[in-house]
Amino acid sequence: MRxxxxxxxxxxxxxGVALAVFLPFHFLVLGLAVERAALDGxxxxxxxxxxxxxxxxLVVLLALHLTGGLRLLLLEFGRWSDRQQxxxxxxxxxxxxxxxxxxxxxxx
Amino acid sequence: MKRACxxxxxxxxxxxxxxMLEVEIWRGGxxxxxxxxxxxxxxxxxxxxxVTHVQRHIDPSLAYRFACRVGMCGSCAMxxxxxxxxxxxxxxxxxxxxxxVRIGPLxxxxxxxxxxxxxxxxxxxxxxxxxxxxxxxxxxEEPVRPDEPERRAADAGIECINCAVCYAACDSVAWNPxxxxxxxxxxxxTLVNDRRDGDRDGHLDAAGAGCHLCRSHQExxxxxxxxxxxxxxxxGLKREVFRRALSGGARGxxx
Numbered sequence: 001m002r003x004x005x006x007x008x009x010x011x012x013x014x015x016g017v018a019l020a021v022f023l024p025f026h027f028l029v030l031g032l033a034v035e036r037a038a039l040d041g042x043x044x045x046x047x048x049x050x051x052x053x054x055x056x057x058l059v060v061l062l063a064l065h066l067t068g069g070l071r072l073l074l075l076e077f078g079r080w081s082d083r084q085q086x087x088x089x090x091x092x093x094x095x096x097x098x099x100x101x102x103x104x105x106x107x108x
Numbered sequence: 109m110k111r112a113c114x115x116x117x118x119x120x121x122x123x124x125x126x127x128m129l130e131v132e133i134w135r136g137g138x139x140x141x142x143x144x145x146x147x148x149x150x151x152x153x154x155x156x157x158x159v160t161h162v163q164r165h166i167d168p169s170l171a172y173r174f175a176c177r178v179g180m181c182g183s184c185a186m187x188x189x190x191x192x193x194x195x196x197x198x199x200x201x202x203x204x205x206x207x208x209v210r211i212g213p214l215x216x217x218x219x220x221x222x223x224x225x226x227x228x229x230x231x232x233x234x235x236x237x238x239x240x241x242x243x244x245x246x247x248x249e250e251p252v253r254p255d256e257p258e259r260r261a262a263d264a265g266i267e268c269i270n271c272a273v274c275y276a277a278c279d280s281v282a283w284n285p286x287x288x289x290x291x292x293x294x295x296x297x298t299l300v301n302d303r304r305d306g307d308r309d310g311h312l313d314a315a316g317a318g319c320h321l322c323r324s325h326q327e328x329x330x331x332x333x334x335x336x337x338x339x340x341x342x343x344g345l346k347r348e349v350f351r352r353a354l355s356g357g358a359r360g361x362x363x
Contacts, residue, residue, distance in 0.1 A: 003326070003327075003330060005324055005325050005326040005339075006279070006325045006326075006327065009323050009324065009325055072324070075324055075343055076324075076343050076346045076347060077347055077350075080337075080340040080343055080344065084326065
């Protein structure tokens with residue numbers, strides 16, 4: 001019988017953990033920029049549509065964590081509002097929109 | 109079972125029996141088990157009526173707590189079909205699913221026996237946070253008006269009946285035994301907003317360590333039988349505790 005705010009918490013926590021796990025790989029690829037050839041190899045690999053799809057997932061995670069974090073800041077530092085469900089819906093909607101936006105740009 | 113329900117006079121009810129309810133009740137301590145009972149379903153029957161029927165007509169050894177039966181005392185809270193509820197004000201028709209009702213002890217508290225839990229940890233946290241009114245030495249300079257913002261904020265949380273329904277509903281309590289729980293923090297928030305109270309900073313320090321463990325699930329606000337919103341109160345505490353920390357005043361929890 002979990003409701004919106006509980007799922008919002010879970011998604012925020014999971015997206016945070018997933019991003020923390022992703023970050024070292026991101027830095028690894030950035031580190032490869034020093035050796036041009038290796039970086040070009042990675043960049044070629046990211047042209048694969050499946051990789052683009054996975055990147056869209058990353059964008060959604062990032063956007064979810066961002067909008068969820070803003071929602072929490074608003075909850076804890078702003079005046080209390082009874083419209084928490086609406087805020088959660090907006091936060092989730094914006095995150096999905098960011099993901100679709102990324103896909104649209106990637107496959108345009 | 110038939111004998112217990114076919115005569116209305118025997119059941120002590122003056123409402124007609126509509127059907128039989130399938131009731132499962134937790135029996136024993138932490139390592140107990142669910143046991144089934146058939147209880148006549150009446151119009152306007154509360155979950156507490158069901159428990160009382162089982163205790164009076166089927167098994168007198170059933171342990172449970174109640175006192176006022178009108179939603180004032182906060183002693184009859186139990187878990188009904190997975191949700192913590194005040195059983196005296198919960199109609200069976202609200203709680204039953206397909207004629208089945210499963211009644212267990214409150215979550216997050218040690219089970220003594222059957223439906224009776226040990227409330228001590230709940231009240232010990234209350235005591236440890238010193239969540240009680242501290243009279244100020246001087247009366248407030250300005251008279252306290254009922255419609256001023258602080259008074260409204262205090263009034264919003266003041267009708268707590270200490271039933272521990274929020275405490276049982278809260279996952280933060282389940283995950284972290286050090287978390288004071290929604291009821292204590294809600295009480296601290298009413299005191300922080302009470303201008304007659306003489307220890308506002310002390311109350312904020314008492315809330316300081318614990319209030320940030322709230323994950324804003326709002327399960328407490330959903331479950332609170334008197335319609336309070338502890339999540340909103342805790343959000344207010346987080347804000348004021350932060351403000352106090354910024355101004356360099358925080359002393360950490362009282363010893």
